[in-house]
Amino acid sequence: MPTLAELGWNDGWAAAWAELAASPELEAARAAGPLSPARVAVEHRGAVEVVDEAGAFWAEPTGKMFFAAGDRRALPVVGDWIAVGDAATARASGSRAPLRAILPRRTCLVRRAAGDREEPQPLAANVDVAFVVTSANQELKPRRLERYLTTVRDGGATPVIVLNKIDLVDDPAAMLATIAAVAGESPVVATTATTGGGLGALTPFLGPGRTAVVVGSSGVGKSTIVNALMAGEVALSTQPVSDLGDRGRHTTTRRELFVLADDGGVLIDTPGMRELQLWGDDEDPSASAFDDIAELAAACRFSDCRHREEPDCAVRAAVERGDLAAERLASFHKLAAERAASAARRPRRSR
Ligand SMILES: Nc1nc2c(ncn2[C@@H]2O[C@H](COP(=O)(O)OP(=O)(O)OP(=O)(O)O)[C@@H](O)[C@H]2O)c(=O)[nH]1
Ligand SMILES: [Mg+2]
Ligand SMILES: [Zn+2]
Numbered sequence: 001m002p003t004l005a006e007l008g009w010n011d012g013w014a015a016a017w018a019e020l021a022a023s024p025e026l027e028a029a030r031a032a033g034p035l036s037p038a039r040v041a042v043e044h045r046g047a048v049e050v051v052d053e054a055g056a057f058w059a060e061p062t063g064k065m066f067f068a069a070g071d072r073r074a075l076p077v078v079g080d081w082i083a084v085g086d087a088a089t090a091r092a093s094g095s096r097a098p099l100r101a102i103l104p105r106r107t108c109l110v111r112r113a114a115g116d117r118e119e120p121q122p123l124a125a126n127v128d129v130a131f132v133v134t135s136a137n138q139e140l141k142p143r144r145l146e147r148y149l150t151t152v153r154d155g156g157a158t159p160v161i162v163l164n165k166i167d168l169v170d171d172p173a174a175m176l177a178t179i180a181a182v183a184g185e186s187p188v189v190a191t192t193a194t195t196g197g198g199l200g201a202l203t204p205f206l207g208p209g210r211t212a213v214v215v216g217s218s219g220v221g222k223s224t225i226v227n228a229l230m231a232g233e234v235a236l237s238t239q240p241v242s243d244l245g246d247r248g249r250h251t252t253t254r255r256e257l258f259v260l261a262d263d264g265g266v267l268i269d270t271p272g273m274r275e276l277q278l279w280g281d282d283e284d285p286s287a288s289a290f291d292d293i294a295e296l297a298a299a300c301r302f303s304d305c306r307h308r309e310e311p312d313c314a315v316r317a318a319v320e321r322g323d324l325a326a327e328r329l330a331s332f333h334k335l336a337a338e339r340a341a342s343a344a345r346r347p348r349r350s351r
Pocket of ligand 3: 297301305308310312313314316
């Protein structure tokens, strides 16, 4: 069984826990039985699988929590630290422990839920790093990559771009150059997950107390990467992975948290996303995935320049000089508008 520390618990969480556990809101819950912390490993409809030092068990948000939930962010998501009542009974009997509270999230990746409704969908909580995986045998879509980078940075995590399946192309150099053009400061790593090749470059982003989530389209190799990192194959990066088990071969249908051996940190695997629409809480149009534009913008005449019709705009000047791709500025405008529209359509209460 992993220790709480191996699950990502640290002094910061302990302090948050102390505060929460003593809060008046949880007075009735405390009276009903001992509260303890656990981390959400898998989400199901209406319930979650959680883990603590004594192992896995089920927990269920109380009716009060469902009732009070303004949107899905108020309900538990994979990676959350939660306070549960009477874990011992749930563990022993297989029943669901009452989930009393969610510790304030340090980071949370959120997208706009697929479909017509204006609704946020949290993807993972309390992640330090997101591995944004693309596949070398598929057409590279820089605009899509920008969406991922924006979502990750908006959520407070650090993106690392992974170009996987480089064994399937003769030379990934052109693709890596295209990626570098949108990556900004974000690291870019090229991998062949099936043999473990290049995966060693991901280990600096993992490690004790850290949590990483793997995101990207279906079939790009997210689960293969998770499996390889779990199998400890990283050190043997030139050796083929002999047994991936079953998980790497199937389309992932749920978000799931894994603990790496030897205090190697925590990894969250996710199902492939077909579309990633931005959830714009932040109406600031300076979408955070655009370091290059932010840097140029420092020289715009107006500090709130939107780089459209404003005079003395350093960003448009850079496009005219050919120093910044016109598509990149167009993408910046599009994502900023999408965020603003998402925010404007929402009732004020949920902003
Ligand atoms: N040639 C090659 N195949 C790979 C590589 N990585 C993964 N694959 C294969 O690609 C297929 C899809 O891999 P998965 O890891 O299941 O992809 P995924 O991103 O988890 O897909 P979803 O769960 O549907 O989102 C599998 O058949 C893998 O064996 C790679 O580096 N090279
Ligand atoms: Mg998968
Ligand atoms: Zn400007």
